[in-house]
Amino acid sequence: MSLKGAAYIAGAYEHPTRKAPDKSVAMLHAECAIGALADAGLSKSDVDGYFCAGDAPGMGPLSMVDYLNLKVRHMDATDIGGSSYLLHVAHAAEAIAAGRCNVALITLSGRPRSEGMATGTTPRAGNTAQPDVQFEYPYGPTVVNVYAMCAQRHMYEFGTTSEQLAWIKVAASHHAQWNEHAMLRDVVTVEDVVNSPVVASPLHRLDCCVISDGGGALVVVKPEIAASLKRPKVKIIGMGEAPKGQMGGNVDLTYSGARFSGAAAFEMAGVKPADVKYASIYDSFTITVLMQLEDLGFCEKGKGGKFVADGNLISGVGKLPFNTDGGGLCNNHPANRGGITKVIEAVRQLRGEAHPKVQVANCDLALAHGTGGLLGTRHGSATLIMERE
Amino acid sequence: MAYQQRKIPFAGTIDSNPETKPFFEACAAGKLVLPHCGACGKAHWYPRGVCPHCMSQNLSWKDASGQGTVYSFSVMKRAPVPYAIAYVTLAEGPTMLTNIVDCDLDSIRIGQKVALRFVPTEDGPPLPMFTPA
Numbered sequence: 001m002s003l004k005g006a007a008y009i010a011g012a013y014e015h016p017t018r019k020a021p022d023k024s025v026a027m028l029h030a031e032c033a034i035g036a037l038a039d040a041g042l043s044k045s046d047v048d049g050y051f052c053a054g055d056a057p058g059m060g061p062l063s064m065v066d067y068l069n070l071k072v073r074h075m076d077a078t079d080i081g082g083s084s085y086l087l088h089v090a091h092a093a094e095a096i097a098a099g100r101c102n103v104a105l106i107t108l109s110g111r112p113r114s115e116g117m118a119t120g121t122t123p124r125a126g127n128t129a130q131p132d133v134q135f136e137y138p139y140g141p142t143v144v145n146v147y148a149m150c151a152q153r154h155m156y157e158f159g160t161t162s163e164q165l166a167w168i169k170v171a172a173s174h175h176a177q178w179n180e181h182a183m184l185r186d187v188v189t190v191e192d193v194v195n196s197p198v199v200a201s202p203l204h205r206l207d208c209c210v211i212s213d214g215g216g217a218l219v220v221v222k223p224e225i226a227a228s229l230k231r232p233k234v235k236i237i238g239m240g241e242a243p244k245g246q247m248g249g250n251v252d253l254t255y256s257g258a259r260f261s262g263a264a265a266f267e268m269a270g271v272k273p274a275d276v277k278y279a280s281i282y283d284s285f286t287i288t289v290l291m292q293l294e295d296l297g298f299c300e301k302g303k304g305g306k307f308v309a310d311g312n313l314i315s316g317v318g319k320l321p322f323n324t325d326g327g328g329l330c331n332n333h334p335a336n337r338g339g340i341t342k343v344i345e346a347v348r349q350l351r352g353e354a355h356p357k358v359q360v361a362n363c364d365l366a367l368a369h370g371t372g373g374l375l376g377t378r379h380g381s382a383t384l385i386m387e388r389e
Numbered sequence: 390m391a392y393q394q395r396k397i398p399f400a401g402t403i404d405s406n407p408e409t410k411p412f413f414e415a416c417a418a419g420k421l422v423l424p425h426c427g428a429c430g431k432a433h434w435y436p437r438g439v440c441p442h443c444m445s446q447n448l449s450w451k452d453a454s455g456q457g458t459v460y461s462f463s464v465m466k467r468a469p470v471p472y473a474i475a476y477v478t479l480a481e482g483p484t485m486l487t488n489i490v491d492c493d494l495d496s497i498r499i500g501q502k503v504a505l506r507f508v509p510t511e512d513g514p515p516l517p518m519f520t521p522a
Binding site for chain 2: 121125126128129131132133134135136137138139140141142144145146148149150151152153156197198199200201202203246247248249250251253376377
């Protein structure tokens with residue numbers, strides 16, 4: 001049975017805060033839930049499925065279901081880092097198709113900025129029962145330097161340059177200037193990026209995403225419910241998920257799990273990368289975007305640097321408008337997990353509700369993709385393809 | 390830039406995961422050993438009790454040559470003491486996460502030949518790192 005068209009995204013909400021020292025993580029989850037349900041035109045009593053990941057406080061979904069006092073008959077707390085929420089949309093569609101729920105609520109929230117977390121630059125020990133920790137933590141893996149090793153190898157194999165990577169940040173900044181909630185609204189140049197301090201070679205400060213408090217929520221519903229609501233209909237037509245690791249020591253940093261999750265999503269949807277009008281591409285770092293674009297098939301492997309250069313990702317300028325909210329690079333990366341905001345901006349584009357300066361004309365087919373965990377050690381990939389009906 | 394050795398933390402104890410205790414005991418004796426599979430013949434990394442290539446548990450520890458090639462690296466500039474994290478592909482096949490030490494960090498290149506160098510840790514056995522050969 002194909003899951004194509006099994007469910008619709010009826011509600012999407014991005015919390016406007018970027019710094020929330022006065023609110024708990026649970027409260028932020030709740031405010032996002034309220035926002036997404038209001039956006040859909042649904043209420044608390046309609047929700048019969050709940051999804052969350054590692055950012056939710058407590059044990060899996062139990063604490064948040066109790067906090068919100070939901071009555072659900074289906075729950076899922078699969079955690080694949082920042083890509084979890086794209087996977088949750090897919091799993092919600094599966095659950096809806098199987099009759100396990102009708103209205104699935106997905107929430108994310110966190111406060112790394114208020115809590116002063118050195119998100120990208122501090123090695124985290126973790127639990128030594130995690131089997132890689134004793135063989136990796138002593139060597140100082142941070143978020144930035146593990147992604148940076150992917151960039152270094154990409155440059156070596158394919159001749160990619162720092163200037164090409166910088167174009168990704170430049171494009172994100174062109175979009176963020178129109179987003180009143182974005183953390184970084186100044187338009188930057190390639191020179192600004194390559195002249196910013198190196199954090200972990202070859203990545204500069206402006207190759208990295210922001211650290212922000214906040215969150216988001218989504219409501220996924222069965223077709224009959226979508227038809228009864230007043231919102232434009234966003235149909236889920238393709239989905240894919242894939243983990244990628246070190247393969248027993250056969251480390252290959254030249255590609256990501258998007259190679260597999262993207263192929264599965266395009267096959268289900270029956271469309272090609274060239275058909276996609278708008279793409280939300282996970283942008284923890286500029287290199288993340290470059291590798292995902294190649295692995296999703298928007299350009300040949302190794303040609304990503306050329307593809308992103310000269311404004312090709314800028315809405316109204318290039319061939320593939322991406323992250324028109326400013327993305328994680330300039331707008332928001334709540335809880336250090338950018339997957340949900342990727343879906344939210346894709347929904348805005350498909351509804352025609354993006355900022356007029358960045359709205360893609362006749363945007364009837366969009367893709368959202370996430371990479372969670374660490375691209376250079378072990379990561380999750382999840383891809384969604386959505387259509388406006 | 391003159392090389393400065395940062396302090397290396399150890400995670401847990403040598404028997405946090407009992408099946409890899411022999412690896413850390415070998416480190417304490419100044420030897421790098423690799424798990425080799427008696428079923429499929431392959432070495433693997435990171436060490437574990439099950440062969441990740443074929444799921445056999447017929448594994449044995451063999452001395453590594455200590456020779457390798459830099460697969461990729463990054464110099465962590467924003468740190469109290471800058472350091473170079475790297476993936477080094479060992480002569481025996483597997484690629485391991487490690488550090489490149491005792492050299493000008495700005496001179497490190499992908500494809501460079503490197504050799505084993507044990508570096509002391511704060512609260513555990515010395516660990517295998519590499520320096521230009």
